[in-house]
Amino acid sequence: MESMDMPARTLSARAPQNARLTTLLDLLEQRGQCSIGELAERFDVSEETIRRDVRQLEQAGRVQKIHGGVCLPGGVLEPPYRQRLRDQAEAKQRIAERAVALVRPGMTLMLDSGTTTLWLARALGHVRDLTVITNSMEIAAQVLGHPGQRLFVAGGAIDPDYHAAFGSEAIDYCRQFAPDLTVLSMGAVDPVRGFLDFDAGEAAFKRSLLPQARRVAVLCDATKFDKPGFVQVARFADVHDLVTDQTPPAEIAAAAAAAGTAIHLV
Amino acid sequence: MESMDMPARTLSARAPQNARLTTLLDLLEQRGQCSIGELAERFDVSEETIRRDVRQLEQAGRVQKIHGGVCLPGGVLEPPYRQRLRDQAEAKQRIAERAVALVRPGMTLMLDSGTTTLWLARALGHVRDLTVITNSMEIAAQVLGHPGQRLFVAGGAIDPDYHAAFGSEAIDYCRQFAPDLTVLSMGAVDPVRGFLDFDAGEAAFKRSLLPQARRVAVLCDATKFDKPGFVQVARFADVHDLVTDQTPPAEIAAAAAAAGTAIHLV
DNA sequence: TTGTTTTGTGTGGATTTGAACGTTCCCTTG
DNA sequence: CAAGGGAACGTTCAAATCCACACAAAACAA
Numbered sequence A, B: 001m002e003s004m005d006m007p008a009r010t011l012s013a014r015a016p017q018n019a020r021l022t023t024l025l026d027l028l029e030q031r032g033q034c035s036i037g038e039l040a041e042r043f044d045v046s047e048e049t050i051r052r053d054v055r056q057l058e059q060a061g062r063v064q065k066i067h068g069g070v071c072l073p074g075g076v077l078e079p080p081y082r083q084r085l086r087d088q089a090e091a092k093q094r095i096a097e098r099a100v101a102l103v104r105p106g107m108t109l110m111l112d113s114g115t116t117t118l119w120l121a122r123a124l125g126h127v128r129d130l131t132v133i134t135n136s137m138e139i140a141a142q143v144l145g146h147p148g149q150r151l152f153v154a155g156g157a158i159d160p161d162y163h164a165a166f167g168s169e170a171i172d173y174c175r176q177f178a179p180d181l182t183v184l185s186m187g188a189v190d191p192v193r194g195f196l197d198f199d200a201g202e203a204a205f206k207r208s209l210l211p212q213a214r215r216v217a218v219l220c221d222a223t224k225f226d227k228p229g230f231v232q233v234a235r236f237a238d239v240h241d242l243v244t245d246q247t248p249p250a251e252i253a254a255a256a257a258a259a260g261t262a263i264h265l266v
Numbered sequence C: 001t002t003g004t005t006t007t008g009t010g011t012g013g014a015t016t017t018g019a020a021c022g023t024t025c026c027c028t029t030g
Numbered sequence D: 001c002a003a004g005g006g007a008a009c010g011t012t013c014a015a016a017t018c019c020a021c022a023c024a025a026a027a028c029a030a
Helices: A019-031 A034-043 A047-059 A080-085 A089-102 A113-123 A137-144 A168-174 A201-212 A250-259 B017-031 B036-043 B047-059 B081-084 B089-102 B115-123 B137-144 B168-174 B201-212 B250-259
Strands: A033-035 A064-066 A069-071 A108-111 A131-133 A148-154 A158-159 A179-185 A186-188 A194-197 A216-219 A229-234 A241-244 A262-265 B033-035 B064-066 B069-071 B110-112 B130-134 B149-153 B157-159 B180-185 B188-190 B194-197 B216-217 B229-236 B241-243 B262-265
Touching: A019 A033, A019 A034, A019 A047, A019 B064, A033 B017, A033 B241, A034 A047, A034 A069, A047 A064, A069 B017, A080 A137, A089 A216, A089 A241, A108 A113, A108 B216, A113 A179, A113 A186, A113 A216, A131 B033, A137 A148, A137 B137, A148 A262, A158 A168, A158 B115, A168 A194, A168 A201, A168 A262, A179 A201, A179 B033, A194 B089, A201 A229, B017 B033, B017 B036, B017 B081, B017 B194, B033 B036, B033 B115, B047 B064, B047 B069, B081 B115, B089 B115, B089 B216, B089 B241, B115 B137, B115 B168, B115 B180, B115 B216, B130 B137, B137 B149, B149 B180, B168 B201, B180 B201, B201 B229, B250 B262
Parallel strands: A108 A131, A108 A179, A131 A148, A179 A216, A216 A241, A241 A262, B110 B130, B110 B180, B130 B149, B180 B216, B216 B241, B241 B262
Antiparallel strands: A033 A069, A064 A069, A148 B157, A158 B149, A186 A194, A194 A229, B033 B069, B064 B069, B188 B194, B194 B229
């Protein structure tokens, strides 16, 4: 396994063949972290052998190497939501700060799950007298830290990837609200099919929000313009505001103009 | 490296760096603030090393440096929530670790909002194949960080003091589940009236959980034994297990024994 | 036997740690 | 209000520790 011409992917899916690797993982899950020397003594092998094992497990994403030892993945320095925030972080943050201008004190806001909307929730920290409805646990945690903001959460089964509820309970719960502004993040934008997403459940939830909203804003960075979408969420005519960080392609700009969607650049 | 007969939380000297950061954060959540010298002595490293750790954590936004020590971020506006979390923190943590013994892999758990149940959610981090239902945003955030645990959240209007949903939507949502174990924290215990709480809404939510549960456990520290309650939540006969940190007064012990409530001391 | 995989050892490089030293900040005293 | 003492802070540098790579020995299978 030294040379890199063989894909290390072979052991990532199923359980490791080596008995020592499984025992090591068990030990880690029991203890949370171990030092290299400790493990070497425990298995009665050299420290270098342990390091090789740890390297394999790290490539498979099962553990995390640290100086002096090994621990379970999910570092202390990065709470889970921060990891996903890193992608296109500057662009998303700028977009979120621009979107704050769409919000007035006293408004009722619906924020769907998504990293860009999470940035928006953060940027709204100083706005008082706000009512926020969301299906995202991350956004809920954020809003709870903001004094003077009321929070309503759509519950149900929580998707472990998105940390949000997309089920029928969440859809039914949101139907009772008539938010002044509904803010959505989106997986892709297509000049013909409008706003698209990759996950069917997520898309169905977002679609259900459209009829209730007085105004709909979509936040997306420029990387979404040349991505192939999967499930349709909204047409251009459904969206009043599109906040993005780069001038969209001509076809998209034309479709937005024809449908009356205002484009806000940052 | 010493033997590991100590509890996992009090790490032996010379643990890997990441372990120190984790433990430092845990300590800070219990105490609210610590001095540099105190931490250096606690971890048996130089003060300079602690300062370097603190710098890292500060850059990650997890702590805040102050002259002479370190404290949790958030500043002057301390929500009552964090105060309760620190109150009797060691006792609650010990109680939570004892309560882990009531949980088996594969179980479905209902955890109500409360600082002791939040400690339990933390202590359950390494238990695989668990289904958790909760109305607490804090517990939800905690469980989302645990791989292999499914999460269902009861939503609705979120109480800004408790960070949890107590409304009729939450009650209705929880009615569909039949958890193997329902864990409640409680505001007070009375030999005659049983288990009591201070908030009517919270009490109504907890009461609604009792008929669904196969087994009910109450976690409460000893300070709850001589507090005057306000709203009744459950009788002794409704509760199968009471986990606490000190021998309860004779009247309470007698009432528990008469009703068949098992008392677990830590 | 031969070839492959795993393990142990040695070396150079990288990271972390602790002590020393100059600076900054807080608080008391005049 | 200013000055000064002292504690805390950040920086620098040497020592210790840890890590990755290379290569040889050992275990194993064909």
